[in-house]
Amino acid sequence: MAQVRNKQVLLKDYVTGFPKESDMNIVESTITLKLPQGSNDVLLKNLYLSCDPYMRNLMNRPEGPPNSRAYTPGSPLIGYGVSKVLESGHPDYKEGDLVWGFTKWEEYSLLPSAQILFKIEHTDVPLTYYTGILGMPGVTAYAGLFEVGSLQKGENVFVSAASGAVGQLVGQFAKLNGCYVVGSAGSKEKVDLLTNKFGFDGGFNYKEEPDLDAALKRHFPEGIDVYFENVGGKTLDAVLLNMRVRGRIPVCGMISQYNLTQHEGVTNLAQIIYKRIRLQGFNFMDFVHLYPKFLEFLLPNIREGKVVYVEDIAEGLENGPSALVGLFSGRNVGKQVLVVSHE
Amino acid sequence: MAQVRNKQVLLKDYVTGFPKESDMNIVESTITLKLPQGSNDVLLKNLYLSCDPYMRNLMNRPEGPPNSRAYTPGSPLIGYGVSKVLESGHPDYKEGDLVWGFTKWEEYSLLPSAQILFKIEHTDVPLTYYTGILGMPGVTAYAGLFEVGSLQKGENVFVSAASGAVGQLVGQFAKLNGCYVVGSAGSKEKVDLLTNKFGFDGGFNYKEEPDLDAALKRHFPEGIDVYFENVGGKTLDAVLLNMRVRGRIPVCGMISQYNLTQHEGVTNLAQIIYKRIRLQGFNFMDFVHLYPKFLEFLLPNIREGKVVYVEDIAEGLENGPSALVGLFSGRNVGKQVLVVSHE
Numbered sequence: 001m002a003q004v005r006n007k008q009v010l011l012k013d014y015v016t017g018f019p020k021e022s023d024m025n026i027v028e029s030t031i032t033l034k035l036p037q038g039s040n041d042v043l044l045k046n047l048y049l050s051c052d053p054y055m056r057n058l059m060n061r062p063e064g065p066p067n068s069r070a071y072t073p074g075s076p077l078i079g080y081g082v083s084k085v086l087e088s089g090h091p092d093y094k095e096g097d098l099v100w101g102f103t104k105w106e107e108y109s110l111l112p113s114a115q116i117l118f119k120i121e122h123t124d125v126p127l128t129y130y131t132g133i134l135g136m137p138g139v140t141a142y143a144g145l146f147e148v149g150s151l152q153k154g155e156n157v158f159v160s161a162a163s164g165a166v167g168q169l170v171g172q173f174a175k176l177n178g179c180y181v182v183g184s185a186g187s188k189e190k191v192d193l194l195t196n197k198f199g200f201d202g203g204f205n206y207k208e209e210p211d212l213d214a215a216l217k218r219h220f221p222e223g224i225d226v227y228f229e230n231v232g233g234k235t236l237d238a239v240l241l242n243m244r245v246r247g248r249i250p251v252c253g254m255i256s257q258y259n260l261t262q263h264e265g266v267t268n269l270a271q272i273i274y275k276r277i278r279l280q281g282f283n284f285m286d287f288v289h290l291y292p293k294f295l296e297f298l299l300p301n302i303r304e305g306k307v308v309y310v311e312d313i314a315e316g317l318e319n320g321p322s323a324l325v326g327l328f329s330g331r332n333v334g335k336q337v338l339v340v341s342h343e
Numbered sequence: 344m345a346q347v348r349n350k351q352v353l354l355k356d357y358v359t360g361f362p363k364e365s366d367m368n369i370v371e372s373t374i375t376l377k378l379p380q381g382s383n384d385v386l387l388k389n390l391y392l393s394c395d396p397y398m399r400n401l402m403n404r405p406e407g408p409p410n411s412r413a414y415t416p417g418s419p420l421i422g423y424g425v426s427k428v429l430e431s432g433h434p435d436y437k438e439g440d441l442v443w444g445f446t447k448w449e450e451y452s453l454l455p456s457a458q459i460l461f462k463i464e465h466t467d468v469p470l471t472y473y474t475g476i477l478g479m480p481g482v483t484a485y486a487g488l489f490e491v492g493s494l495q496k497g498e499n500v501f502v503s504a505a506s507g508a509v510g511q512l513v514g515q516f517a518k519l520n521g522c523y524v525v526g527s528a529g530s531k532e533k534v535d536l537l538t539n540k541f542g543f544d545g546g547f548n549y550k551e552e553p554d555l556d557a558a559l560k561r562h563f564p565e566g567i568d569v570y571f572e573n574v575g576g577k578t579l580d581a582v583l584l585n586m587r588v589r590g591r592i593p594v595c596g597m598i599s600q601y602n603l604t605q606h607e608g609v610t611n612l613a614q615i616i617y618k619r620i621r622l623q624g625f626n627f628m629d630f631v632h633l634y635p636k637f638l639e640f641l642l643p644n645i646r647e648g649k650v651v652y653v654e655d656i657a658e659g660l661e662n663g664p665s666a667l668v669g670l671f672s673g674r675n676v677g678k679q680v681l682v683v684s685h686e
């Protein structure tokens with residue numbers, strides 16, 4: 001039977017503070033490219049891996065009851081990816097299928113059939129899109145805005161980490177819905193993308209604003225209806241002062257807090273009462289059922305160029321640790337993708 | 344025309360920090376007990392006034408755009424009360440009607456007819472109840488639990504300020520719904536009320552718990568489904584660590600923060616993402632339409648003794664400032680009512 005090299009990215013040990021490249025190992029083992037007799041599993045060749053901020057949380061030492069999603073030191077990272085089916089013991093998948101879903105940070109993965117994998121039916125768009133605009137980040141932007149955020153036409157929308165994997169879509173989806181949209185990001189290059197590439201009404205570099213409250217008041221003199229929360233901390237605190245009555249804050253992430261051993265205190269929560277604000281955490285897994293409706297909405301918009309997507313592509317599994325760590329210093333411009341193999 | 348004395352409680356000036364009795368004045372003016380010709384107003388004799396924590400916020404110097412509800416220095420406080428109609432230029436009210444709604448802290452009030460007043464139809468229960476269990480606090484407990492909190496049978500409920508005007512009802516309504524209920528309060532006497540009088544499953548004195556997280560873990564080993572938030576600050580921070588996945592936090596008040604010039608920082612908000620928690624501010628005015636349904640639910644329960652209500656009664660308008668200020672040191676046991684006149 002064919003034994004092939006299987007390069008992997010392993011977590012060395014639980015992480016405290018900012019993750020470093022040295023928190024991960026690149027190792028090479030071998031794998032037999034053949035399913036065991038009678039197996040229901042699926043054997044995948046991984047093509048593209050998704051680098052996402054939530055992965056940082058899975059590097060923490062689990063507290064309290066076991067968290068089945070937390071990474072295990074000595075084992076490969078797990079995350080969303082696009083893969084090709086090499087062999088399948090599961091009736092839903094067959095050799096040659098392209099799929100996206102949870103896979104491991106390695107060249108080849110043997111996944112239990114219980115794992116949710118989405119078959120990729122549309123290949124006239126870049127396959128990498130299934131790690132981003134057509135994958136978890138896309139559904140997250142869509143569900144967060146329209147379901148959790150109950151977005152109405154013409155409302156005022158603010159999004160942080162606005163050029164990121166989710167943020168760039170939040171803004172574009174809101175614009176398609178006739179909203180006024182402003183985003184914040186961490187460099188001039190990124191802020192320029194917001195207005196020049198994604199069609200936002202405005203944007204600002206939060207690192208150059210001495211007073212975030214003043215920056216928000218400048219862009220939202222009449223207040224914010226929906227704040228799509230990706231960062232937490234000081235930005236959330238300033239936003240709370242600028243929300244409108246019955247405003248909604250879908251909480252997708254708080255990347256500014258993930259690497260802090262002591263999180264920043266948010267002091268303006270009483271605004272939640274004064275303005276009857278709804279703050280709601282959510283994740284993609286609660287909205288998987290929307291995927292067909294989401295594709296129906298988005299694919300035509302992509303094909304007509306009405307929604308665009310900026311990706312930051314790193315080549316080679318050995319560059320995975322660097323690409324992942326870069327998310328937390330904001331080095332990536334757009335969705336960070338890691339190429340394992342182009343086919 | 345009859346000129347009578349009209350004792351009033353006025354706000355002296357905007358308040359910073361804890362309110363003091365000396366922040367208010369007792370003055371006596373005179374009022375003509377006769378509506379002007381052609382007036383649509385309603386002339387009321389005030390009987391019972393409600394002392395509520397939100398009133399503290401109306402004593403702040405208004406920031407930004409004018410807040411029409413903020414108190415005006417030199418004018419009487421405004422709040423919920425039970426009153427008798429002396430004369431009415433409005434077709435919905437007639438002499439002798441008993442009503443509850445917003446009125447002023449004075450013996451007699453001339454209110455514009457646009458003001459929402461609820462006619463009191465059921466007088467087999469104590470009239471003071473319309474400042475509490477059958478008034479704004481009652482609807483707040485009901486709407487907060489069932490509408491904002493989406494309470495399901497058998498869930499685990501935690502409520503802070505649990506012996507207060509709203510808290511004692513939150514616990515009893517949740518028990519009627521087959522829930523497990525624990526409350527926190529600020530004295531042994533109040534905690535004893537929770538289990539002995541209101542039928543809670545447990546309670547603790549937050550002032551005697553060195554570690555609120557540990558206290559919550561003791562009472563909720565499997566976590567909290569609904570936290571009815573009345574206090575904010577450290578309690579909210581500890582609760583966030585103990586919420587269950589898809590938990591709800593209806594935010595009714597944050598009394599621990601109202602008197603602080605710098606609010607406490609809440610550091611555990613990332614739990615909102617990890618557990619997909621919904622935190623939602625609300626107030627009575629958004630749920631006025633539920634009042635008939637609420638009465639239908641509650642009146643039989645009161646008559647059958649299945650829901651009880653503890654009131655703390657202060658006699659005389661001149662004792663209003665002391666009664667109101669006492670809320671913020673937790674001096675009141677149960678709903679704080681101020682008697683202006685018994686008839």
